[in-house]
Amino acid sequence: MAEDRRPYRRESQEQRREALIAAALELLAEGGPQAATVRAIADRAGITAGLIRHYFQSKDDLTRAAYAALMDRMTSESLAATESASDDPAARLAAFVAVSLRPPVMDGERVRLWAGFLHHVRRDPMMREVHEATYLGYRDRLQALIQALPGKADPATARALSIACNAVIDGLWLEGGTLPDSFAAGEVERIGLSAISAILKTPLPLPPPAPNSAEVP
Amino acid sequence: MAEDRRPYRRESQEQRREALIAAALELLAEGGPQAATVRAIADRAGITAGLIRHYFQSKDDLTRAAYAALMDRMTSESLAATESASDDPAARLAAFVAVSLRPPVMDGERVRLWAGFLHHVRRDPMMREVHEATYLGYRDRLQALIQALPGKADPATARALSIACNAVIDGLWLEGGTLPDSFAAGEVERIGLSAISAILKTPLPLPPPAPNSAEVP
């Protein structure tokens, strides 16, 4: 009869939502869609399963929020790289490229996380919108950096160049993330910079090396 | 009492396995992992669910076979492109690149299919092996084509160049497949060829246009 009911603390709506989103992204990254069940998500977020639906209308609703949060994080990570760089357009571009080709952006779990959302993105119009906006926003940022280079001001050719450079980044991000053992340390970054330099026919400076142990999850 | 048992025909093991693999790939491409249930797969293959385990030890076993079949198809599609091309090394390379950047290789469902397997690949050692072998095989093929170009015989630099060119192809394949409306007809192919031409510092001829309506699913 002595019922042991789990003790708990009340938290703000914002904290609970963030915890649930973080838990969902972690599980999705580690084990794919099948691992991110409502019970597993709630468990990792430190609550019981029933509470999820107190903060999200449905699991799909939580999935949408998690996807939006992921895309937000990825774009902000890239943008931060250019702001901390110098004023030289070539250096800014190099920093922008480099940050995408090393951890935590270039990472196997990140790639798998992104891949796991693809099918949701196809069906859900809201997620599709976020996907397109994120991709085009990233590419526009790249195009702006390219147009800032000397002699690359023409928008029409800059568009084609930004698509090509974006492809180099995405392709290397994919391969470096999924097959990390196939590349030497820093090789992906180096190849990416020289390829983009060749595409743009513009020399690029070597960006500063990654901070050794700045980000520990 | 008059039991209406579904009529059936006995088929060869090979035919049944192929039908099951094809059905699994179709469902995986259309609706992702959650859509490819054993019942749905059996239904599309024209049999009842119980029979799956007569030809595959488990669903994971079928998944493995389906992945191997997919990778096999993708590599053979790419290899076929170079064999039908002329003897000119640059033309062969251009044909190899072009076939990867237009349907049926560059296709949204194909990308989602590939992405859906990523988490399986991570866990299953057999699938991981197939994945690495396919990727490295494709890249080796690309490297061989590059080394055949005049003045590109050095293996060390050809390796870096093939990684870069492969990234261009993969990135454009990804973006063209997932965001087909963001590109004009033939634009992806054109951008890919000129980017690779710039990376290799070698002019590439325009490959023959895709046959208009050769492949109708």
Next chain:
DNA sequence: CTCCTTATTATACGATTGTATAATTAAGCA
């Protein structure tokens, strides 16, 4: 201190999952 709101836990429910097994029947062989 007491009451009241509601965040939270606990439990239940129907649907669906992969798997296992029994019941049938198609088709080759004597």
Next chain:
DNA sequence: TGCTTAATTATACAATCGTATAATAAGGAG
């Protein structure tokens, strides 16, 4: 033709899924 085998269907089962609802208690208001 009749027999035999195993390919195939049909059914059952435990586990787990997302969701819904009732019971409980945390924490601020008065």
